[in-house]
Each structure stands twice: as C-alpha cells, then as structure tokens.
Amino acid sequence: MYFFWHTVFALFIRIFMIFFSQWYDNDDTGVHYTDIDYKVFTDAAQHILEGDSPYKRPTYRYSPLIAALLIPNILLNRCWGKLLFSSFDLAIAITIRKIVTKSHPGFSNICAYLWLYNPLSIVISTRGNADSISCLIVLITLFAHMQNYYVLSAIFFAISVHIRIYPIIYGLAYYLSIDGKNNYSSTTQMIFYRFLPTRKKIQFVIVFILTLIIVTWPWYYFYGHQFLDESYLYHARRVDARHNFSIYFYFNYLSSSFDKISIVYSLASKLPLFILLVSISFTFPHTEDLPFCLFCLSFIIVAFNTVITSQYFVWFVSFLPMCYPFLNLSVIEIINVILIWVVPQIGWLMFAYCLEFLGINTFQLIWVESIMFFIANIKVLSITIDYYKFNKLKKKL
Amino acid sequence: MSLNMKTRITLFAVYSLIFVTSVVSYYGFKGSQDSLHYLIVHSGNINLQVKNEGYHRILHTTVTADYETSNRKDCAVTLRYDFPADIYVDKYELATIAFNRKVEFYVDNKFIDVETPAHKSDPFVLYVVNYTLPDTANKLIETEFPIHLRYQKAAEDSRYKEVRFGDAYSDVQVLYLCKGPRNSNWKQFPLNTGEWVPASYVKVNKDVVMYVPVGDTNNLPWVSLITHGFVLLGTYYILRRLMATPSPDNAIIKLVPVKC
Numbered sequence: 233m234y235f236f237w238h239t240v241f242a243l244f245i246r247i248f249m250i251f252f253s254q255w256y257d258n259d260d261t262g263v264h265y266t267d268i269d270y271k272v273f274t275d276a277a278q279h280i281l282e283g284d285s286p287y288k289r290p291t292y293r294y295s296p297l298i299a300a301l302l303i304p305n306i307l308l309n310r311c312w313g314k315l316l317f318s319s320f321d322l323a324i325a326i327t328i329r330k331i332v333t334k335s336h337p338g339f340s341n342i343c344a345y346l347w348l349y350n351p352l353s354i355v356i357s358t359r360g361n362a363d364s365i366s367c368l369i370v371l372i373t374l375f376a377h378m379q380n381y382y383v384l385s386a387i388f389f390a391i392s393v394h395i396r397i398y399p400i401i402y403g404l405a406y407y408l409s410i411d412g413k414n415n416y417s418s419t420t421q422m423i424f425y426r427f428l429p430t431r432k433k434i435q436f437v438i439v440f441i442l443t444l445i446i447v448t449w450p451w452y453y454f455y456g457h458q459f460l461d462e463s464y465l466y467h468a469r470r471v472d473a474r475h476n477f478s479i480y481f482y483f484n485y486l487s488s489s490f491d492k493i494s495i496v497y498s499l500a501s502k503l504p505l506f507i508l509l510v511s512i513s514f515t516f517p518h519t520e521d522l523p524f525c526l527f528c529l530s531f532i533i534v535a536f537n538t539v540i541t542s543q544y545f546v547w548f549v550s551f552l553p554m555c556y557p558f559l560n561l562s563v564i565e566i567i568n569v570i571l572i573w574v575v576p577q578i579g580w581l582m583f584a585y586c587l588e589f590l591g592i593n594t595f596q597l598i599w600v601e602s603i604m605f606f607i608a609n610i611k612v613l614s615i616t617i618d619y620y621k622f623n624k625l626k627k628k629l
Numbered sequence: 630m631s632l633n634m635k636t637r638i639t640l641f642a643v644y645s646l647i648f649v650t651s652v653v654s655y656y657g658f659k660g661s662q663d664s665l666h667y668l669i670v671h672s673g674n675i676n677l678q679v680k681n682e683g684y685h686r687i688l689h690t691t692v693t694a695d696y697e698t699s700n701r702k703d704c705a706v707t708l709r710y711d712f713p714a715d716i717y718v719d720k721y722e723l724a725t726i727a728f729n730r731k732v733e734f735y736v737d738n739k740f741i742d743v744e745t746p747a748h749k750s751d752p753f754v755l756y757v758v759n760y761t762l763p764d765t766a767n768k769l770i771e772t773e774f775p776i777h778l779r780y781q782k783a784a785e786d787s788r789y790k791e792v793r794f795g796d797a798y799s800d801v802q803v804l805y806l807c808k809g810p811r812n813s814n815w816k817q818f819p820l821n822t823g824e825w826v827p828a829s830y831v832k833v834n835k836d837v838v839m840y841v842p843v844g845d846t847n848n849l850p851w852v853s854l855i856t857h858g859f860v861l862l863g864t865y866y867i868l869r870r871l872m873a874t875p876s877p878d879n880a881i882i883k884l885v886p887v888k889c
Contacts, residue, residue, distance in 0.1 A: 489783040504864035591683040593842035614870040
C-alpha cells in the first residue's frame, strides 16, 4: 500500500512536469523542454491517420508502432504521448520492484523509488521521449528470463528489438545464461559449455526469430523497404557529423569533409566495442548477474557509440536500481560517482550552447569535453565493476 | 397553329437581340468588377532582419511600399525566398506557425533534408503567402518564421563561414494577385504559374550576413590520433577491470585482516 502511494505521487510529479512543459514551450524562442522527437512522433501519427506511411515524416526512425500509439495525440490531446510514456515509466518501477523482490526483498521498494524519483527518468518521459517503452519491454524480458520462462523472454526480447534495435546486444548474454553451471575448471571450458547449444537455447533462439518475423513482417508489408531502412539499417550506418556527446563527434565532423571513409576503417572502429560486448557477456553469464551484465552492455554501447544523446542514458540507468543491492558503495561514494559522471556533461552542455545558440566556434572545446565525458564513463563503469565483485565476495563470506 | 415565315424571322431577330445584349452587358459588368480589384505598387523596400544567434534564427521580413489598392482584402501578397543550401527550413515547424498565424508556406522541394551539411544539400524556394494586407499604411507585408543554418564543411585555417542572404535581386521577391469574379479562389493559381504579378520595383534594402562556425581540417591528424588513442586505452582499461578479480576465491587472499 505504501508503494502504491509513492507510485501515485510519482505520477503527479510527471503530470506536473507535463503541464510545465506545455507552459514553458508556449514561448517559441530559445531551448524547448519538449524533445524534438515528440513532434516527429506526432507528425508520423498524423501521416498514419491520413493513411500514409509514417516514414513520410523525415527523421522518423522508429517502429511504426510508436507512431500508431500516438494517434490520440491528434484525436484527443497533444499531451497523450507524454502521459503514455510516463505510465510506462511507472510500469518500469513496478517491474524493477518485482525483479529485486526475488533476490533482495528488503531492497525492493528502495530500488523502485530510485526509478520513480529519478530526475533523468522523469525528464526523459515528460519531454516525450519514447525510450520508456523499450526499457519496459527490456525489463519484462529480463524478469521472464530470470524466472526461467525462456519462451516468454524470447517473445519479449523480439518485441524489444522490434521497437528499438539496440537490445539486440543483450542476445549473447541471454543465450549464455541459459542452462549454465557455476563450476567450470577453466575459462576455455566455461566458454565452450556456455556456447554449446542445448534444447532450451535452441528453443530461445527459434522463438526469438519467429516472433521478430511475426511482429516485423506486417509493417514491412505496409511500408516496404523504407521501414527496414529507416528503423534498423540506418542505425548501423549512421555517422552524425553534428555535435553530440560522443568522443568520435569531432573526428567524424572533420572527416566528413572528405569524400569517403573506407569500409576497413568503419569496421576497425567498431572492433573495441565488439570486443567489450563479447567480454562482458562472458564475464557475467550467470542468471543472477544478468541485470548487472545488461547494465554494463548498455553502458558500453552508449559510451563507445559514434552518436550519443542524453536520451540514450536511460538505456543503462533503467538497470541501475536492480544493481544497487549488489553494489557496495557508501552514500559519499555514490555522490562521487554521480559527480564524476555529471560534471563533464555540464561542461559539454555549456560549450554546446555557445556553439548552437550563440554561434561561437567551440568545436575544439566540445571535443575536449567529449573526451572528459568518455574518461568519466570509463571510470564510472570500472568502479561499478570493481564494487559489484567486491559485494559478491561479501555475500559469500 | 403555325407561324408564317415573316413572324418567325421577326421572333428570331428579337431573341438574337436579347441574347446579344445580355452577353454584352454580362461581360461589361464582369469587366467593371475586375477593374474594382487592383494593387498598384509604385516603389518599395524589402527589409530583412535576422533575430537570434547560432544555428537557429528567426527571419523577419517587412515590405514597405508606396502602393494603391482597391481594398486590403482583395489582394494577396507572396514573398518568394530563394534560399541557398546553407539555410534550411523545417516544413513541419512552418506548418505549426501557419496554423497559428493564418499565413501559408509552400516549398518547391518535396523533401528538405534537415540533417545534411551545406555541401551535401540543395538550394530551395520558399513562398510565404499572406491573403490579407496589413492595416498599416505603407506596410505591404510583415512576417517572420524560423530558419536554420546547416553545418558547414570543415576547412583549412578557417573558423567561420560567411552566409549572405538577400544580396541578389532574386533572393527575395514580392508577388501579388488580386481577386476578381473569374479568379476569386487564389488557390487555383499555383505560385509558379505566372498568374502572380512580380512587384518589380520592390527590392531588398540590406543584405543579411550570418557567420557559421567551421571546423579546422588541419586538426584532423591529431584529433584522429587522440580520439582513437583514448578509445583503445578505455577498451584496455575496462578489459583489465573485467579480468582483474576473476573469482571470489582469489579475492579472499587480497583481503586485509582486521586488526583489533
């Protein structure tokens, strides 16, 4: 009952922020609170309502499902989508509570509050960002997987990949965690047996592929190759030369002035990311480690991506409440870690504002801040890895 | 009872007379109606002003002119902007403004890519149609809408690229069309068909000059080296953390005993 009232209060905070956004965005000038993508979703929904393709809206690069869910934005009220995303946000907190209850019942409410009152999750959903939908599906997948309902987890995994392609990076971790033992004599043996197909593993893969085809094919039928290209293939080839948090941004901008970047370089630049994703999947292959494993995978894909925007942070932040009981960090240490992560972002935002809204050439300063942010990301991830292991040791003792 | 030939000829002559006089009076009336709706622009100026700094600007246009009109509501005035590839407008953003302010925006390109840099983009033409002249004397049209500057190609030893707009006569033009019984619906006459009359004496008063930050390609070698160096170091550091404490059994040895 206590948790219920917290959920209601968290809903009111979100509703307040939605009203605030409506009031704040009335002024056309300056930086808007509402995400530009929210306008894109609404325009795409308008196209669907008119019987057209949502991809007629330039920069719409999501599953048509999101545009379809936002049709009431046109028919009822422009705030519908924000309310919908906020309700998904609350559902995430409930799922987090369910997952944590299994391992740490005493922590379940605190972990849910970490999401309910998280400024990042509040801002992201009330700005009209759709990532709370994919985050919820990802967490339901995780919950089903940790309960050993592999068919169910494969179904939700396919839906999450359909909505946003990034959860595909969790595939190896899910696969390795099925039918695994904890006592292997060597690393080679562990890798061999973890990778070896079993009946459940094959079942997981087949159900995943079939569900992905079932949920994807109808949209392909309606909107053709443009749907595949805009929703999925674009993200693989995307090189955004405009300023963003990524360490690669300035290099990409300068090199975009030349004719072509060789395909060998494109592949080579993805190699560190690939090595880290595989290493993390094999380092934390146990079912009980899955929340932390998925947190690390999400963190890596964001930190090493060629394009980073603040909406991507929600991908890994959504796993943090579930990792919290396993991280042996004091309050001061947690504040330190948050500061390490936030301060370079403030620096970056300051110089980005100077460039975008004042027209001052701050490209090099933004790039320096991007490097600082990359270093901060590496430091934060290494601290969480270290303290996660240390806590496991404590539990054994 | 049948009419004789003489009566038939007389009736034919009377009907023909009625028909001819009707047609003549109709076109006479129509011509007089056409002549009621007019706009004569003797001379004028297009004043361009850009508000804000950075990549997102507001283009404010005021056209002042010495003009005569039959009625302010009889004539529509259109501004035609020939934008260079350095600038783009967001059609959806303009649609919202059109909805709120009762002006209409038309872009000749079907698709304006809002993401590509200037050197990979095309110029385009934007029409801003206003169906009612403002009530202020000498002010023919006044409008503002957001424009955005594109990223520029990085260059050697350069910090800013100059983007100039309004320096050629064709950059901004004023067109008008007056209402008449024949052409009462303006939308029957698309903006590029020639029905709209250019106000040749109205010209841009002053250019708009904007400066866009540009990256320096001389930086590329060391930017490449440092970027990839940090990525490799970061990868190595994370891998080391992953392998540092492989199992709890090893970690027990590292524990410092508590001294009482």
